[in-house]
Amino acid sequence: xxxxxxxxxxxxxxxxxxxxxxxxxxxxxxxxTEGVIEPLPIAVPEFIAENAAARSVVADVTxxxxxxxxxxxxxxxxxxAAHISKVENFATPIQYADWKxxxxxxxxxxxxxxxxxxxxxxxxxxxxxxxxxxxxxxxxAGTQQSWRRxxxxxxxxAYSRITGEGAxxxxxxxxVSETGPKNARQKRLGIMDYDGANVQFLxxxxxxxxxxxxxPTGDRVIxxxxxxxxxxxxxxxxxxxxxxxxxxxxxxxxFAPRLHPDGNTVIYSLEKGGNTDIYRMGxxxxxxxxxxxxxxxxxxxxYSPDGKQVVFESDRSGSxxxxxxxxxxxxxxxxxxxPGRYGTPVWSPKNDFIAFTKQNKGRFHIGVMRTDGSEERxxxxxxxxxxxxxxxxxxxxxxxxxxxxxxGVSALYSVDVSGRNLKRVRMNGGGSDPSWSPLQ
Amino acid sequence: xxxxxxxxxxxxxxxxAACTNSGLYSGNNGPGSQSGATAGxxxxxxxxxxxxxxxxxxxxxxxxxxxLSDEGRLTVLAQANWLLDNPEYTAVVEGHAxxxxxxxxxxxxxxxxxxxVRQLLVAQGVAAGRIxxxxxxxERPIEVCSAESCYAQNRRAVTVLAAGATG
Numbered sequence: 072x073x074x075x076x077x078x079x080x081x082x083x084x085x086x087x088x089x090x091x092x093x094x095x096x097x098x099x100x101x102x103x104t105e106g107v108i109e110p111l112p113i114a115v116p117e118f119i120a121e122n123a124a125a126r127s128v129v130a131d132v133t134x135x136x137x138x139x140x141x142x143x144x145x146x147x148x149x150x151x152a153a154h155i156s157k158v159e160n161f162a163t164p165i166q167y168a169d170w171k172x173x174x175x176x177x178x179x180x181x182x183x184x185x186x187x188x189x190x191x192x193x194x195x196x197x198x199x200x201x202x203x204x205x206x207x208x209x210x211x212a213g214t215q216q217s218w219r220r221x222x223x224x225x226x227x228x229a230y231s232r233i234t235g236e237g238a239x240x241x242x243x244x245x246x247v248s249e250t251g252p253k254n255a256r257q258k259r260l261g262i263m264d265y266d267g268a269n270v271q272f273l274x275x276x277x278x279x280x281x282x283x284x285x286x287p288t289g290d291r292v293i294x295x296x297x298x299x300x301x302x303x304x305x306x307x308x309x310x311x312x313x314x315x316x317x318x319x320x321x322x323x324x325x326f327a328p329r330l331h332p333d334g335n336t337v338i339y340s341l342e343k344g345g346n347t348d349i350y351r352m353g354x355x356x357x358x359x360x361x362x363x364x365x366x367x368x369x370x371x372x373x374y375s376p377d378g379k380q381v382v383f384e385s386d387r388s389g390s391x392x393x394x395x396x397x398x399x400x401x402x403x404x405x406x407x408x409x410p411g412r413y414g415t416p417v418w419s420p421k422n423d424f425i426a427f428t429k430q431n432k433g434r435f436h437i438g439v440m441r442t443d444g445s446e447e448r449x450x451x452x453x454x455x456x457x458x459x460x461x462x463x464x465x466x467x468x469x470x471x472x473x474x475x476x477x478x479g480v481s482a483l484y485s486v487d488v489s490g491r492n493l494k495r496v497r498m499n500g501g502g503s504d505p506s507w508s509p510l511q
Numbered sequence: 512x513x514x515x516x517x518x519x520x521x522x523x524x525x526x527x528a529a530c531t532n533s534g535l536y537s538g539n540n541g542p543g544s545q546s547g548a549t550a551g552x553x554x555x556x557x558x559x560x561x562x563x564x565x566x567x568x569x570x571x572x573x574x575x576x577x578x579l580s581d582e583g584r585l586t587v588l589a590q591a592n593w594l595l596d597n598p599e600y601t602a603v604v605e606g607h608a609x610x611x612x613x614x615x616x617x618x619x620x621x622x623x624x625x626x627x628v629r630q631l632l633v634a635q636g637v638a639a640g641r642i643x644x645x646x647x648x649x650e651r652p653i654e655v656c657s658a659e660s661c662y663a664q665n666r667r668a669v670t671v672l673a674a675g676a677t678g
Contacts, residue, residue, distance in 0.1 A: 252655070253652060253655040254651075254652055254653060254654075254655050256650070258650075279647075279650050281614060281615075281618070281648075281650070282614060282615060300645070301645050302618065302645070302646065321643075322643065324618070324622055324645070324646060326615060326618055327615045327618075340615070340619065342618075342619060342622045342646070344626055344630075345577070345622055345623045345625070345626025345627065345630070345644075346623075346626075347619040347622065347623075368616060368619040368620065368623070370615045370616060370618075370619050371613070371615050371616070384613075384616065386616075390575075391613075391616055414612075414613040414615075414616050415613050415614075415615070428613050430611070430612070430613075433611075454657070455610065457613050457614065458613070458614065473610070475657040476655075476656060476657045477655040477656055477657075479655075479657065503614075504614065
């Protein structure tokens with residue numbers, strides 16, 4: 072199959088309004104790590120259609136902005152029926168008293184115009200109880216088909232200003248789409264927006280595919296496929312949907328590939344004669360170099376954001392545990408010491424945590440620990456949770472949850488690094504092995 | 512290709528055929544004899560069906576283990592004898608894991624299991640070039656319940672025959 076993904080979109084973020092008060096330290100601020108109990112009430116009146124062509128899309132754009140923000144669990148929407156003021160003109164001054172009266176802490180207004188196949192979305196964010204805008208107004212423009220991205224960018228800007236954290240809504244997830252019964256499961260690579268919209272398939276289901284990972288720039292995907300009959304590493308160009316096998320040593324199995332932050336080096340596992348070690352090679356398949364050498368299973372490597380270290384799992388102690396070594400190999404230091412088994416470590420893009428899968432007493436957990444192994448915290452518990460991936464801002468984790476039994480299915484879930492806001496990603500069909508892209 | 516259709520073997524074969532479920536992903540159509548009512552079926556000792564059902568095409572493993580059990584070892588020794596008697600076949604040993612465990616670890620674990628079988632086959636004199644391995648990790652369960660009764664059947668290494676180059 073062939074997908075032609077049109078991404079010729081020009082994306083401009085232009086300062087739109089005269090600068091208002093920036094980076095204020097007023098009340099409109101959520102510290103995500105501080106244990107938010109009560110979601111912040113926000114008002115987002117339907118964006119204004121600035122021309123006739125925009126009328127059909129304003130409701131969708133507005134709902135997408137609201138869904139992004141409310142979906143974090145940090146915000147609560149005050150329904151339009153409760154609004155006192157109607158925002159009918161984007162330039163009209165805000166009646167703060169009307170928004171204070173309904174206890175809206177933040178107000179987002181927006182306007183949309185559509186012409187010549189292009190959509191332009193403007194927005195402003197207000198700190199209602201400080202009587203002033205929070206940051207400058209912004210304008211985003213792109214192809215009309217990319218209206219969701221424009222909405223995600225609006226929500227990203229609002230989220231970042233209010234939380235002080237990096238944005239993540241304008242991102243995608245590559246995953247393994249799953250259909251069919253457990254003993255005849257069909258798998259294929261899928262790609263979608265972070266919220267489950269716009270699913271497209273990158274491979275057919277003729278061969279098993281496993282554990283895709285985005286390149287640091289989001290334009291390529293590296294994964295394992297049984298296309299040749301044996302597990303091999305492939306690199307796929309997302310825009311052209313063309314793929315090539317990276318390495319083909321017969322008599323061996325290569326799997327668990329991830330890219331170095333520089334995008335030019337692949338770290339992966341190679342199995343030979345039943346023994347699995349970690350290797351690295353160039354993205355062109357050149358200069359393979361062995362990084363671990365022992366009879367244990369060494370796999371699931373993940374680079375630190377600076378590319379200088381690697382966290383991986385090994386059963387060299389007798390059971391799966393997490394280790395950190397230099398990106399050049401050498402001595403590895405064990406960092407997991409709690410009860411149970413630890414696997415699939417993934418280094419946070421913020422460099423503050425390592426997410427992992429833990430198995431203990433017949434249950435699976437997604438957890439995080441500091442990079443020295445301290446402050447271990449389990450975020451989930453179920454029959455089978457595995458394979459965490461970090462949102463580009465390092466505050467949200469997506470993972471696979473599989474249900475028990477003959478009718479068991481895989482689905483994608485997400486959870487905050489705090490352990491709050493556990494929810495299923497809304498998408499059609501089953502999925503596993505998500506990998507979150509960088510911010511687009 | 513030899514034809515050894517003895518009545519005794521036929522009787523045994525029929526009984527086994529009635530109660531044995533051949534592997535879901537194992538082919539049944541090898542280069543068996545093309546003549547005779549029983550050629551290629553379980554009573555033909557050179558057939559794939561015979562290998563699967565009489566010799567035994569699979570061995571099972573304990574949780575998170577890749578060491579052959581005594582019973583598994585006997586099965587692999589019988590496989591080796593059969594492969595030595597039937598040099599026109601090659602084989603792929605497929606290693607599998609149950610669903611308890613992370614995906615990539617299970618891939619490596621399945622490879623360990625397949626390799627354990629291959630190493631014993633080769634140690635028994637089967638030419639190394641005739642035996643390859645592939646791991647499916649937890650991707651290809653044959654039993655689907657989430658209980659030890661199913662897990663035990665899924666923690667397996669299956670020797671899958673194919674027609675070799677020397678047909």
